[in-house]
């Protein structure tokens with residue numbers, strides 16, 4: 077067991093004034109029956125908690141920290157910018173510079189707007205799609221998360237062809253009835269929904285590689301079919317690349333699947349750990365955004381100079397030769413090492429990884445295709461494994477429905493330490509399972 081008195085005290089204190097003691101639910105460690113660790117600092121691949129425990133960090137703030145924590149160049153760029161004030165609420169050159177850098181890697185984003193979060197980006201993208209098509213219905217997929225947008229916090233109704241139901245109180249049914257939630261990777265579901273609602277669907281929004289039901293990689297035919305059906309029914313295709321943008325490849329999942337969406341949303345990495353979101357796409361659509369067009373979007377801190385600067389530096393560094401190739405190579409050694417260790421102790425364990433993003437599943441099923449498959453994994457074993465690894469200084473996502481992330485700061489020493497810790501944990505797990 078690792079010392080955790082200071083984190084425990086901090087959690088008790090924060091819980092008195094912040095719901096759940098955290099500012100985002102997953103941080104509360106509820107789904108792993110554990111207490112959250114409060115972080116004091118990070119450097120490179122490591123984070124340190126209030127009790128001075130050191131962890132190899134495979135969350136990286138849920139994706140932004142692709143260079144690792146406290147990258148000197150990024151920090152220096154923020155320091156330089158904030159000396160001239162932290163915000164103006166007026167245009168600066170940095171916004172144009174970041175937009176051009178993004179467009180270079182995401183040519184489908186002919187024009188774009190900055191926001192302060194991924195949620196704002198997807199919310200604005202949905203409004204834009206509804207505005208330009210003058211249609212209300214939208215399609216999303218079970219297991220995909222696009223931020224806490226009312227229209228998108230929707231789970232499948234009794235049948236996927238029926239109306240969606242809110243996945244949170246406080247969201248009007250009158251709103252969610254316009255959202256269809258279909259099965260990921262299921263072409264039939266999709267085709268039926270389009271036929272049934274021909275020319276009523278404003279857009280399809282999808283995580284083109286899913287990272288919010290653990291890491292689920294879509295079938296290429298599925299992605300291509302969405303594009304075809306959107307063309308056929310004049311609906312817009314929105315790729316939510318808040319997580320996958322610059323993560324799975326420099327040009328995101330759209331580079332890997334060679335499929336151009338009409339609108340793309342970005343976040344996380346493009347802010348280098350500072351609050352940023354982006355939505356962008358075809359000029360003919362983006363020029364309908366106010367004040368050029370009638371579709372409203374705004375934001376006090378949209379394009380914040382410090383966030384722009386952090387994003388510019390982060391993208392400049394990850395644009396270096398072989399950055400993603402090296403990242404995926406390192407990740408493949410980690411993932412295959414974990415799999416080998418699990419197999420050694422006959423633990424049912426599957427892996428998925430793309431670029432610098434990964435997932436692992438405690439199940440016999442070796443092809444995880446959708447939310448149901450993830451739901452059928454062994455949650456109890458995940459919880460035990462998570463806590464064993466945390467105790468050994470390995471900081472994985474505290475939920476079996478989250479993806480993991482590696483950075484360019486992780487070394488082969490870190491990878492080998494992680495595999496060693498996993499082997500010890502699988503051994504304990506196997507004794508536990510055999511004793512049952």
Ligand code: KE4
Pocket residue numbers: 100101102103138193194195196198221222223224283287288316317318319343344353478
């Ligand atoms: P934010 O509003 O959290 O910046 O972005 C929302 C969002 C949109 N689209 C995708 C594909 C996302 O993954 C996210 C946010 N991701 C979660 C991680 N599962 C953020 C972690 C959290 O909410 O604490």
